[in-house]
Structures are given as structure tokens and as C-alpha cells.
Amino acid sequence: MKAFACIAAAATLLAFAAPASAQFAKxxxxxxxxxxxxxxxxQHFGRVGAMASGRAPFDAKVAADNAExxxxxxxxxxxxxxxxxxxxxxxxxxxxxxxxxKFKENSDKLIAESAKLSAAAKTGNLDAVxxxxxxxxxxxxxxxxxxxxQ
Ligand code: ASC
Numbered sequence: 583m584k585a586f587a588c589i590a591a592a593a594t595l596l597a598f599a600a601p602a603s604a605q606f607a608k609x610x611x612x613x614x615x616x617x618x619x620x621x622x623x624x625q626h627f628g629r630v631g632a633m634a635s636g637r638a639p640f641d642a643k644v645a646a647d648n649a650e651x652x653x654x655x656x657x658x659x660x661x662x663x664x665x666x667x668x669x670x671x672x673x674x675x676x677x678x679x680x681x682x683x684k685f686k687e688n689s690d691k692l693i694a695e696s697a698k699l700s701a702a703a704k705t706g707n708l709d710a711v712x713x714x715x716x717x718x719x720x721x722x723x724x725x726x727x728x729x730x731x732q
């Protein structure tokens with residue numbers, strides 16, 4: 583009974599840990615996962631960007647809600663760049679796998695800047711949102727320039 587309880591507890595822990603350290607059955611799943619996460623992030627980032635650029639009226643709550651999602655989802659795509667997922671329906675450049683430390687520096691920058699964007703949006707200050715949005719977008723662009731094919 584004790585051993586069973588232990589195994590059950592371990593299985594429960596694993597079930598909850600799985601999304602944070604996504605493992606994929608096949609490379610296509612990893613590609614789909616990272617593209618999906620990047621797409622979702624782009625949609626929410628775009629909503630903040632519309633306000634930062636004045637294309638949409640500034641609504642502090644909408645900005646904060648969307649920026650928070652960007653900061654959360656920014657943590658996800660990177661597990662999808664698993665070994666062997668360099669081939670297929672992807673614009674990912676092979677350098678991602680040969681320059682893993684540099685690639686991680688890029689993803690870490692996005693995670694850090696999007697966290698700052700979320701914090702800025704929570705203050706309700708549009709100028710702070712504009713500054714943090716630009717810094718975050720800069721990390722998107724730098725990584726795309728280095729590691730994404732046209
Ligand atoms: C976006 C989006 C990107 C980045 C990038 C920033 O809104 O979808 O990929 O910003 O264009 O330069």
C-alpha cells in the first residue's frame with residue numbers, strides 16, 4: 583500500500599510537471615508546439631503593440647492582461663527546439679542547434695524583457711509600456727534575424 587501510494591504520488595507529480603518540461607513523441611510535435619506557442623505569443627504581443635504604437639486606444643487592463651500572457655508563454659517555445667527537429671515544416675536555421683548557448687541567450691532575453699513589459703503594463707503607465715514593448719520587440723527581431731529563415 584505504501585509503495586502504491588508512492589507511485590501514485592510520483593505519477594501525479596509527473597503529470598503536473600510535464601507541461602513545464604514538454605517532451606515530444608516526434609519532431610513534428612515539437613515543431614508544432616513551438617510554432618503554436620510563438621503564434622499565441624505573437625497574437626497577445628500584437629495587442630500590446632497596437633496600444634504602444636497608438637493604433638488602438640490604451641486600455642491599461644487589456645495591456646496588462648496581454649503582456650502577462652506574453653511573459654508566461656515566452657517560457658514555452660524553447661523546449662520545442664529538440665534535437666532532430668531541424669528538418670520539416672520550419673524556418674528554424676540549423677545554427678539553433680550548433681549555437682545552443684547563443685540561442686538560449688536570445689530566448690532568455692525575451693523572457694527577461696517580456697517580464698519587464700508585464701511589470702510595466704501593471705503600472706498602467708503608457709510610456710513605460712512603450713519603452714518595454716520596444717525592448718521586447720528588439721529581442722524578437724534579434725533572434726529572428728539570427729535564427730529564422732525568411
Ligand atoms: C511581433 C511579432 C514578431 C515580433 C517582431 C519584432 O509582434 O509577431 O515576430 O513582434 O516583429 O520585431
